[in-house]
Amino acid sequence: xxxxxxxxxxxxxxxxxxxxxxxxxxxxxLIFVYAFTTEEKSFVWPPPGLTTQWFAVTWNRPDVWQAxxxxxxxxxxxxxxxxxxxxxxxxxxxxTRFFGRETISLxxxxxxxxxxxxxxxxxxxxxxxxxxxxxFWTIVLGHATFCVVVxxxxxxxxxxxxSGSMIEASMDLxxxxxxxxxxxxxxxxxxxxxAGGMLAFALSFDEVIVTTFTAGxxxxxxxxxxxxxxxxxxxxxxNVVAMVVMLVTLLPIxxxxxLTRDGDQIAGSGK
Amino acid sequence: MTSAVSFxxxxxxxxxxxxxxxxxxDIVPGEFFAMLGPSGSGKTTCLRLIAGFEQPTSGSxxxxxxxxxxxxxxxxxxxxxxxxxxxxxxxxxxxxxAYGLMVKGVGKAQRHKAAEExxxxxxxxxxxxxxxxxxxxGQRQRVALxxxxxxQPKVLLLDEPLGALDLKLRENMQEELKxxxxxxxxxxxxxxxxxxxxxxxxxxxxxxxxGKIMQVGTPEDIYQRPxxxxxxxxxxxxxxxxxxxxxxxxxxxxxGSLRPESIRVGRAxxxxxxxxxxxxxxxxxxYLGATTKxxxxxxxxxxxxxxxxxTALPTEGEAxxxxxxxxxxxxxxxxx
Numbered sequence: 094x095x096x097x098x099x100x101x102x103x104x105x106x107x108x109x110x111x112x113x114x115x116x117x118x119x120x121x122x123l124i125f126v127y128a129f130t131t132e133e134k135s136f137v138w139p140p141p142g143l144t145t146q147w148f149a150v151t152w153n154r155p156d157v158w159q160a161x162x163x164x165x166x167x168x169x170x171x172x173x174x175x176x177x178x179x180x181x182x183x184x185x186x187x188x189t190r191f192f193g194r195e196t197i198s199l200x201x202x203x204x205x206x207x208x209x210x211x212x213x214x215x216x217x218x219x220x221x222x223x224x225x226x227x228x229f230w231t232i233v234l235g236h237a238t239f240c241v242v243v244x245x246x247x248x249x250x251x252x253x254x255x256s257g258s259m260i261e262a263s264m265d266l267x268x269x270x271x272x273x274x275x276x277x278x279x280x281x282x283x284x285x286x287x288a289g290g291m292l293a294f295a296l297s298f299d300e301v302i303v304t305t306f307t308a309g310x311x312x313x314x315x316x317x318x319x320x321x322x323x324x325x326x327x328x329x330x331x332n333v334v335a336m337v338v339m340l341v342t343l344l345p346i347x348x349x350x351x352l353t354r355d356g357d358q359i360a361g362s363g364k
Numbered sequence: 365m366t367s368a369v370s371f372x373x374x375x376x377x378x379x380x381x382x383x384x385x386x387x388x389x390d391i392v393p394g395e396f397f398a399m400l401g402p403s404g405s406g407k408t409t410c411l412r413l414i415a416g417f418e419q420p421t422s423g424s425x426x427x428x429x430x431x432x433x434x435x436x437x438x439x440x441x442x443x444x445x446x447x448x449x450x451x452x453x454x455x456x457x458x459x460x461x462a463y464g465l466m467v468k469g470v471g472k473a474q475r476h477k478a479a480e481e482x483x484x485x486x487x488x489x490x491x492x493x494x495x496x497x498x499x500x501x502g503q504r505q506r507v508a509l510x511x512x513x514x515x516q517p518k519v520l521l522l523d524e525p526l527g528a529l530d531l532k533l534r535e536n537m538q539e540e541l542k543x544x545x546x547x548x549x550x551x552x553x554x555x556x557x558x559x560x561x562x563x564x565x566x567x568x569x570x571x572x573x574x575g576k577i578m579q580v581g582t583p584e585d586i587y588q589r590p591x592x593x594x595x596x597x598x599x600x601x602x603x604x605x606x607x608x609x610x611x612x613x614x615x616x617x618x619x620g621s622l623r624p625e626s627i628r629v630g631r632a633x634x635x636x637x638x639x640x641x642x643x644x645x646x647x648x649x650x651y652l653g654a655t656t657k658x659x660x661x662x663x664x665x666x667x668x669x670x671x672x673x674x675t676a677l678p679t680e681g682e683a684x685x686x687x688x689x690x691x692x693x694x695x696x697x698x699x700x
Contacts, residue, residue: 258447258448259452262444262446264416264438265415265417265442265443265444266512266515267438272467276466277452280454281453
């Protein structure tokens with residue numbers, strides 16, 4: 094058996110793989126290092142000295158907290174909207190056949206295929222046409238357009254693997270629509286929704302392009318970071334924020350990975 | 365007596381497809397009723413009409429005297445064993461079986477006790493903690509059966525439940541289902557495309573074709589006295605004889621059927637008296653274990669005969685003479 098991993102890979106391949114991984118992750122490591130540098134106007138290598146003062150500075154800057162809280166709220170609400178709409182839409186598309194089903198499926202997926210700048214311009218002109226002032230909710234709407242897609246795609250894939258007769262079986266055994274959803278549908282798509290929801294949250298959290306078109310005066314975290322890089326003061330603050338955000342998001346991503354890893358046992362094994 | 369299930373001119377059309385077309389049917393309480401037919405003949409749609417997954421386009425359906433149109437599946441005292449079993453993969457076996465009681469609000473201890481009893485009934489005691497994914501096909505089938513029976517349905521619907529099992533297991537399950545039905549006294553409605561299964565298990569059989577019922581009767585009726593060419597051909601692949609052929613032997617110009625096991629095959633050389641036998645040529649022999657199936661060509665008419673194993677057989681291509689008892693020649697209602 095050649096593919097069971099008992100044989101060692103040639104040395105050249107090993108080096109190539111190591112280089113690839115380094116190329117992907119070394120820049121991230123640099124962000125960590127610069128969070129501790131004593132030089133605040135530009136990033137110089139090697140750092141002239143190491144300090145932890147930037148953590149305290151960051152903690153006391155209200156603009157950091159404002160941006161962070163806005164980003165978290167936008168991402169949470171966009172994800173919640175996406176979870177509801179995406180699940181409903183995927184259920185409709187995968188469980189029934191109706192005229193225009195393929196078109197609807199395509200139209201739902203389109204926002205993620207479109208360049209963000211087009212979505213952004215389209216939304217901006219639509220908002221000004223409808224005389225909607227830019228606010229927290231316009232950002233949420235902009236983000237929801239692509240968050241729905243992510244949830245929809247995950248849920249549709251799961252629905253496809255879930256036997257349709259399971260829902261009929263539940264009804265047959267006396268469960269009405271709501272009970273069937275709660276006891277059969279939801280447990281079977283829960284991990285798909287979790288994965289889709291986390292991805293949606295992450296997409297919303299670091300969205301820049303659509304946000305610049307749909308935000309008013311508020312700054313989400315990524316936009317705050319962009320602004321910060323242009324200004325030559327307290328530069329390592331950006332790095333501290335980046336590092337903390339990365340470490341904090343790593344935990345739920347790992348959790349989602351472990352939760353969905355054995356998802357194959359959940360759906361489709363009843364066949 | 366009220367019928368367990370009654371169809372009055374019930375139809376289910378999908379666009380221009382008449383899946384079930386003006387079917388009249390009465391199923392007697394407590395009987396084992398089989399719906400037999402090729403795929404696409406409407407038998408499964410009939411079952412779904414009883415379960416409530418489909419609504420009739422026209423006509424009416426009643427279950428124990430109550431009109432069923434517009435009543436959703438969850439308000440019918442009818443349960444289904446699905447073809448793919450449709451067990452819930454996220455629940456263990458015990459919770460699968462107890463599901464129907466759970467959604468009705470029966471307390472945990474009580475429903476688990478009932479589920480255990482249902483599992484013993486299908487001879488799977490102690491399997492409650494397993495997941496459906498850990499069971500074999502035959503065991504899943506039993507769980508699906510227990511899950512339906514625990515609700516004490518008035519009618520149990522079975523949609524080709526044995527289709528996915530291997531031969532040995534299928535035969536065991538056939539016997540078991542039959543004795544279970546006798547013991548419980550519940551009306552079973554069983555859908556199958558396997559005529560052997562329908563004949564061996566059912567009290568009565570309905571033969572479906574093109575959305576219509578061709579014939580309803582006891583297995584013996586269906587097998588010995590088919591009314592139409594379709595029934596004769598589909599149930600046990602009887603020899604269908606054209607009116608001209610039948611007239612020579614019975615004097616009546618009607619379609620006839622002759623079971624393959626009713627034909628005796630003799631060598632032409634033995635010289636059977638003229639007029640009595642049918643001269644034919646042996647095309648091929650097909651060894652089936654206990655019997656051998658012979659394909660014969662009688663002047664362009666293709667016939668099959670089944671003879672017990674061990675019979676001295678003519679060689680392929682040889683001329684033979686076929687004989688049969690006149691009373692075995694069955695005349696069908698179908699107009700010539």
